[in-house]
Amino acid sequence: MLYNHKLVLKAYRAPILLTLLLLLVNIVLVGIPAFFGVIDGADEPEDLKNVHAAFVELYEDDIDCRIEEYEMVCDEAYEKTYAAYRFVYAEETPDANDIEESTIYFTPSGSTVVYVDDDQDASRRLYAVGGNFLLIGNLDFSAVQEEAEGRDDPEAFYNAFTDNYLYNLYYADIMQNVVLLYSAQFLQVSLYALFVAALFLLLNYRMDEKRITFASAFKLTVFAMTGPALLSAMLGYFIFGWANLVFIIVYLIRVVMVYYRVYTTDQSLL
Secondary structure, X not given: OOOOHHHHHHHHHOOHHHHHHHHHHHHHHHHHHHHHHHHHHOOOHHHOOOHHHHHHHHHHOOOOEEEEOOEEEEOOOOEEEEOOEEEEEOOOOOOHHHOOOOEEEEOOOOEEEEEEEEEEOOEEEEEEEEEOOOOOOOEEHHHHHHHHHOXXXXXXXXXXXXXXXXXHHHHHHHHHHHHHHHHHHHHHHHHHHHHHHHHHOOHHHHOOOOOEOHHHHHHHHHHHHXXXXXXHHHXXXXXXXXXXXXXXXXXXXXXXXXXXXXXXXXXXXX
């Protein structure tokens, strides 16, 4: 059924719950290339040079900032410099085009660490890792130094604490982007299926008798989608930028072939 157009015609007998489940599977498959695009396009904490030294100075400065119930609270509007990074507490992070130097941003809803690299062949390259506090919950920065002093290796504790903080921001941002991605894919793929199913109903106006119902047409379009969606998912690992276009082209060709089969068969799909 993944590639056999004749077998797709048998899908009109499929239970509607199975069809809806397969639609969700198709949505996941179609979204895989974009998922790889999200991962590939995200800067990682390792890109932030000298960030550990900056955070060590931040901890030892005993700033009164804390995360309470997934929200950052600072008792004053800080603007300082730690190692090679500015530190700013503000209501929101400015646009990337307005950032000219490496900066640690704390805002009520999230945190972003920006590293500006001016050494790449005289071109300016900006790396940013940030996100909300979904994976952090509660954290008191003023208590980090005291906890580190009770450890055998305070520097290793500081570095591990910073890595944990940055990766929590990183993964929270990835999760947020993936949710947005699949919300858009759900809407897009569902509209594809409904629109193509509606086109199949035009057959009824070209025949002497009613040949297909909307429910049957919807099942055919969903089952016909699985092969192209699987192909797109496999290509997505290698060419995620083109995989979605491949899905649209292959799915369009398959819909035309299935439409032709329905049109030329004597079988009723009611």
